[in-house]
Amino acid sequence: MANIKSVSKKTKAQAMGMHTEVLTGRTQQKFFNPDEAENFYYFGTYDVDFNKRTDLDVKDMTAAEANKKIDNLMSQGYGTIVIKNPQGKHSLGVGILNKLNLIFEGSLGYFGMGSCDGPIVRINGRVGWSCAENLMAGKVVIEKNAGSCFGAAIRGGDLICKGSVGARTGIDQKGGTIIIGGDAGAFTGFMMQRGRIIILGDVGINLGDSMYDGTIFVGGEIGSYGSDAVDAELTKSDQDWLKRKLKVAEIGENFDVSKMKKIVAGKKLWNYDNLEPAEKKGAI
Amino acid sequence: MCGIAGLIHRGKSSKVGHELQGMLQALKHRGEDSTGYALYGDTDGKNFIMRFKVGENVGEGSTSVAEDVSVYDERKKIVDSYLEEMGAKVVKEERILPYSLRYEIEYNKKDLLEFSQKIESIPGVEILSMGKSLEVIKDLGNAKMVCDRYNLDKLVGTHAIGHARMATESGVDIKSAHPFWGYPFSDVSVVHNGQLTNYWNNRRALENKGMRFMSECDSELIAVYLAEKMREGASLEEGMKESLTGLDGVFTYFVATKDSLGMAKDTMAAKPLVLYESDDLVAMGSEEIAIRSILPQEIDTYDPFDGEVKVWQI
Numbered sequence: 303m304a305n306i307k308s309v310s311k312k313t314k315a316q317a318m319g320m321h322t323e324v325l326t327g328r329t330q331q332k333f334f335n336p337d338e339a340e341n342f343y344y345f346g347t348y349d350v351d352f353n354k355r356t357d358l359d360v361k362d363m364t365a366a367e368a369n370k371k372i373d374n375l376m377s378q379g380y381g382t383i384v385i386k387n388p389q390g391k392h393s394l395g396v397g398i399l400n401k402l403n404l405i406f407e408g409s410l411g412y413f414g415m416g417s418c419d420g421p422i423v424r425i426n427g428r429v430g431w432s433c434a435e436n437l438m439a440g441k442v443v444i445e446k447n448a449g450s451c452f453g454a455a456i457r458g459g460d461l462i463c464k465g466s467v468g469a470r471t472g473i474d475q476k477g478g479t480i481i482i483g484g485d486a487g488a489f490t491g492f493m494m495q496r497g498r499i500i501i502l503g504d505v506g507i508n509l510g511d512s513m514y515d516g517t518i519f520v521g522g523e524i525g526s527y528g529s530d531a532v533d534a535e536l537t538k539s540d541q542d543w544l545k546r547k548l549k550v551a552e553i554g555e556n557f558d559v560s561k562m563k564k565i566v567a568g569k570k571l572w573n574y575d576n577l578e579p580a581e582k583k584g585a586i
Numbered sequence: 587m588c589g590i591a592g593l594i595h596r597g598k599s600s601k602v603g604h605e606l607q608g609m610l611q612a613l614k615h616r617g618e619d620s621t622g623y624a625l626y627g628d629t630d631g632k633n634f635i636m637r638f639k640v641g642e643n644v645g646e647g648s649t650s651v652a653e654d655v656s657v658y659d660e661r662k663k664i665v666d667s668y669l670e671e672m673g674a675k676v677v678k679e680e681r682i683l684p685y686s687l688r689y690e691i692e693y694n695k696k697d698l699l700e701f702s703q704k705i706e707s708i709p710g711v712e713i714l715s716m717g718k719s720l721e722v723i724k725d726l727g728n729a730k731m732v733c734d735r736y737n738l739d740k741l742v743g744t745h746a747i748g749h750a751r752m753a754t755e756s757g758v759d760i761k762s763a764h765p766f767w768g769y770p771f772s773d774v775s776v777v778h779n780g781q782l783t784n785y786w787n788n789r790r791a792l793e794n795k796g797m798r799f800m801s802e803c804d805s806e807l808i809a810v811y812l813a814e815k816m817r818e819g820a821s822l823e824e825g826m827k828e829s830l831t832g833l834d835g836v837f838t839y840f841v842a843t844k845d846s847l848g849m850a851k852d853t854m855a856a857k858p859l860v861l862y863e864s865d866d867l868v869a870m871g872s873e874e875i876a877i878r879s880i881l882p883q884e885i886d887t888y889d890p891f892d893g894e895v896k897v898w899q900i
Contacts, residue, residue, distance in 0.1 A: 389875070389878045389882060390873070390874035390875045390877070390878045391875065392873075392875070407884075408884050409874060409884070409887070411873055411874050411875055412873065426884075427884060428874070428886070428887050428888070430858075430860065430873065430874055431858055446886060446887075447886075447887070447888040447889065448889075449858065449860070449889045450855060450858065450889060465888070466888065467889075468855060468889035468891070469854070469855035469856075469891070469892055470855075485891075487855050487889070487891045487892055488853070488854065488855050488891070488892040488893075489854070489855075506855075506891060506892055507853070507892065
């Protein structure tokens with residue numbers, strides 16, 4: 303990142319990942335002014351103390367009530383929240399844009415931990431479909447199995463399932479890392495665009511189908527490759543990264559990463575302009 | 587969308603009506619146009635139980651045309667006379683609703699095709715199920731409404747499958763509701779979540795072979811497809827495995843027989859299913875909350891993979 307103290311306002315804003323272009327017309331968009339950085343406020347966030355801990359029993363709550371309660375506890379400064387009796391409820395823990403230690407004592411239903419940015423989450427159970435969809439940052443660890451569309455469209459953070467996952471894991475993934483301790487179903491990495499997926503077990507048919515970019519590492523057998531998914535050389539730096547990542551994820555620490563397969567995009571599908579019609583057919 | 591649920595107790599009986607009601611009610615957000623139960627009750631196995639309807643529920647939300655109750659009475663009379671003609675003796679008769687009846691029948695022939703064809707030749711009459719253990723109960727409304735209406739709470743048995751329906755492909759009526767009986771096989775029933783895209787091709791082919799369709803619901807195809815495979819000599823599991831390629835589209839379905847329960851998931855794994863399996867109980871549903879309604883404690887569940895077929899015995 304550029305030294306933001308010594309560059310122009312526009313460059314400074316761009317270096318911080320913001321955009322400065324002025325739109326005309328009826329836009330309601332507010333533009334970030336780096337001179338006001340100290341006043342920058344990320345909506346829905348609070349200062350929390352990780353040592354301030356509480357339990358929350360959601361047995362008789364709806365998902366909306368439980369999520370509001372979590373938000374309320376964060377606003378009171380609680381940085382560690384233990385959720386009791388989630389009992390497979392859908393949409394628990396969604397939209398948390400905060401640093402937070404969140405522990406679920408049980409299983410979640412669909413869309414658990416969706417659209418989050420920053421929390422560290424441990425789920426001592428199973429999760430249903432579309433867990434951690436659109437995760438921006440943070441870490442979500444599932445101790446048991448996960449349903450389909452695990453980590454759909456995540457942009458960042460680490461998503462770890464110690465058991466097996468269903469179909470379409472990492473569909474439309476745009477960043478971050480997904481780690482699976484067991485097996486994964488069909489269409490894993492379908493249309494992924496960036497980021498990494500690590501599967502220690504076997505994976506189903508059509509792996510990496512229509513992937514644009516990104517990398518998939520597989521430790522077990524592959525059912526079949528999807529369109530435009532190809533093998534790549536597993537480099538020394540890949541192995542080092544895998545070892546480091548698995549260690550941090552506390553999963554498969556003794557796994558022999560040198561035998562893993564590396565799958566990437568052949569990049570023949572999306573780069574249509576450079577292909578003759580016959581080549582396009584061949585790619586499919 | 588639709589939701590499906592099923593359970594099988596291994597080595598014991600339980601209040602499966604009550605349990606399935608809880609599971610299906612937990613899935614009511616997936617659809618409550620109609621709800622259906624296929625319950626496998628404890629019986630002495632001597633007589634057939636025939637659940638049939640002589641009309642439709644024309645209540646709120648129904649797409650059926652209202653008929654006078656006297657029409658139902660007429661149809662019932664013809665059913666009774668046909669039964670007598672075929673040598674079937676009605677041991678017990680219950681008229682649960684004006685259009686819905688349950689008969690216990692003493693009938694000694696094994697082939698139910700001729701029997702069913704005769705009964706269903708009466709316009710407006712449909713056999714919902716025929717078996718020595720199976721009872722299919724389906725009607726408009728959510729699981730609790732149907733359970734209360736038919737007093738299913740106390741039914742004791744070994745296994746059951748059920749369906750909460752959001753009508754998308756066909757009408758809101760009983761004939762399009764699941765489960766479907768595996769006509770003309772005794773004690774076979776099917777529920778399905780998904781959409782079959784080669785329905786008409788398969789239907790035409792099966793009708794040419796003499797198989798019967800009562801609705802225009804694509805899910806009925808699964809019951810008929812499996813019945814045809816079994817008629818050709820395949821086992822239930824073999825038929826289910828063949829269905830993975832014979833049926834096109836997205837599906838998760840359950841099929842039950844007198845002593846077994848099975849599931850199949852299409853090769854794209856596009857429809858959800860969560861499964862819990864222990865030594866004495868298998869429970870499964872479109873969502874985990876269905877299983878949680880009977881097993882609130884922490885349990886290990888998983889999603890079966892694409893193209894998976896499983897069958898359990900009682």
